[in-house]
Amino acid sequence: QLQLVESGGGVVQPGRSLRLSCAASGFTFRAYPQHWVRQAPGRGLEWVASLSFDASNTYYADSVKGRFTISRDNSWNTLYLHMNSLRLEDTAVYYCAREGLAAHLHSFDMWGQGTMVTVSS
């Protein structure tokens, strides 16, 4: 079954760390670039981070650069987001998204259901 399943969200205090996971199944995970996209409560979508298919290239939004790290384990078909120095404004639903190939390049053709991260004291 073609799917992405996020986990690892929860409530965390400002300044603490959290690691999100995204388990992929039903497709050749190692062939696709992967992303994290977030959505604060009642707000729009914000791209967070990107990782190439072979983990050789990473890109980050300015809002998380230096604090978040995206990584992947192609042996376990899993994408990660390591979040350090969390801030109140990082509170959001975090989605794992697959970037398409060929004509679908640079668009997100598959999404997980999302995992909620709440940063609160």
Next chain:
Amino acid sequence: DIQMTQSPSTLSASVGDRVTITCRASQSVNNWLAWYQQKRGKAPKLLIYKVSNLESGVPSRFSGSGSGTEFTLTISSLQPDDFATYYCQQYNGDWTFGQGTKVEIK
């Protein structure tokens, strides 16, 4: 960074109406422009990729057009299932979404 501005922010329409949403980029996005539909509490769903290509399984009443910095998503005849929020998204070195357009029942 490229900014994406959608208009309108909210749109009230009736079933059967033709609906057009506009997305303007602060600079050219070289046709790497996609549209998504998001329903409350759900993940976004890809509708259109590379300006005008309909994603598999998406009804043909959805269409996309435009070039350079101005793009449109059109729903030719609005159906009850189409009441949702729509986002444009560009790529030109990084990825940016528009702020969203909520299509609500008139």
